Amino acid sequence: MKILVTGGLGFIGSHTVVELQNEGFEVVIIDDLSNSSENVLDGITAITGKKPVFEKLDLREKAKVQDFFKRHSDLDGVIHFAASKAVGESVEKPLLYYENNLGTLVYILQELSKKERASFIFSSSCTVYGQADKLPITEDAPVKKAESPYGNTKQIGEEIISDTCKVTPSLQAISLRYFNPMGAHPTVKIGELPIGVPQNLVPFITQTGVGIREKLSVFGDDYPTDDGTCVRDYIHVVDLAKAHVEALKRLMAGDNEKNYEVFNVGTGKGSSVLEVIESFERVSGKKLNYQIVDRRPGDVVSAYADTAKANTILGWKSQSTLDEAMKSAWEWEQKSRTN
Numbered sequence: 049m050k051i052l053v054t055g056g057l058g059f060i061g062s063h064t065v066v067e068l069q070n071e072g073f074e075v076v077i078i079d080d081l082s083n084s085s086e087n088v089l090d091g092i093t094a095i096t097g098k099k100p101v102f103e104k105l106d107l108r109e110k111a112k113v114q115d116f117f118k119r120h121s122d123l124d125g126v127i128h129f130a131a132s133k134a135v136g137e138s139v140e141k142p143l144l145y146y147e148n149n150l151g152t153l154v155y156i157l158q159e160l161s162k163k164e165r166a167s168f169i170f171s172s173s174c175t176v177y178g179q180a181d182k183l184p185i186t187e188d189a190p191v192k193k194a195e196s197p198y199g200n201t202k203q204i205g206e207e208i209i210s211d212t213c214k215v216t217p218s219l220q221a222i223s224l225r226y227f228n229p230m231g232a233h234p235t236v237k238i239g240e241l242p243i244g245v246p247q248n249l250v251p252f253i254t255q256t257g258v259g260i261r262e263k264l265s266v267f268g269d270d271y272p273t274d275d276g277t278c279v280r281d282y283i284h285v286v287d288l289a290k291a292h293v294e295a296l297k298r299l300m301a302g303d304n305e306k307n308y309e310v311f312n313v314g315t316g317k318g319s320s321v322l323e324v325i326e327s328f329e330r331v332s333g334k335k336l337n338y339q340i341v342d343r344r345p346g347d348v349v350s351a352y353a354d355t356a357k358a359n360t361i362l363g364w365k366s367q368s369t370l371d372e373a374m375k376s377a378w379e380w381e382q383k384s385r386t387n
């Protein structure tokens with residue numbers, strides 16, 4: 049089975065390529081290297097013993113996308129990670145986000161629609177729920193108005209796929225709504241490589257721990273949660289990667305009931321910002337320098353997944369604890385700084 053992984057050199061993409069290759073899938077990666085490095089291929093090769101095929105390609109170039117699919121007419125499916133993901137930047141540059149995240153999605157779906165049968169997995173986000181009325185969040189919770197162009201691209205992306213599937217029975221698709229991915233591969237050969245100042249909590253913590261950042265700002269401690277800080281569902285990236293393989297297997301086996309389905313991918317457990325800091329301090333043996341500051345606009349109070357649907361239908365469950373995920377993130381941070 050031959051699978052195209054777009055954005056396959058990125059954080060979640062590279063971990064998914066490893067799990068796909070471990071399960072015997074043949075992988076072709078497309079990446080434009082805008083937020084990744086070709087060195088990631090070496091990490092994937094060292095872990096799996098197999099170098100995936102790689103093509104540097106900007107998916108906004110429609111003619112090149114069409115040419116790619118002509119040259120790889122034997123593809124069985126696509127896992128589509130390639131997208132821009134910085135919430136703040138999306139507010140500054142909405143058209144860039146709509147082009148990168150939605151234009152490219154349309155081009156890929158146009159090509160897949162021509163095939164006799166194709167599987168498609170989309171990287172969606174728990175951001176589509178906004179502040180959900182009920183916790184844990186189930187897949188049938190209403191989608192709330194997006195807080196940013198980035199969030200909007202995930203909502204509209206899901207609608208584009210759903211609308212396409214309705215009129216394209218040959219297309220089998222799943223959107224995975226990720227909660228908060230973190231961590232690195234246990235071999236410490238691949239991990240997260242944020243460019244510039246990290247916006248996400250865990251890389252900011254590990255960079256502070258290693259001395260690149262002076263201190264972490266904790267955005268608000270007056271939220272209606274147990275300790276006043278926001279609660280999220282932090283999932284080990286390897287567990288998240290494995291969910292993609294299970295979703296793909298479901299589509300390929302024809303086990304899906306409808307040709308478009310949606311699954312939450314989280315641990316089901318909520319952790320506050322202070323609990324994440326405590327986890328870092330436990331696994332690193334270091335005190336973290338942090339300070340409580342004002343709330344960050346747009347943050348929801350609390351979000352964690354009801355994972356029953358993925359557990360029962362995909363037969364997938366996250367395995368790692370927060371401390372295990374944190375340990376891998378910390379080891380990766382230390383290793384990437386000493387290289």
Ligand code: UD1
Pocket residue numbers: 133135173174175199228247248249250252264265266267268277278279280321344346347348
């Ligand atoms: C964010 C996006 C989400 C996107 C995801 C991609 C927002 C509102 N949401 O999720 O749409 O899918 O990134 O990775 O931007 N925190 C601090 N200090 C920091 C950084 C974060 O206290 O320096 C806190 C935040 O307030 C939040 C938690 O840590 O409570 C997690 O933040 P983050 O890692 O940015 O993820 P999300 O905001 O959940």
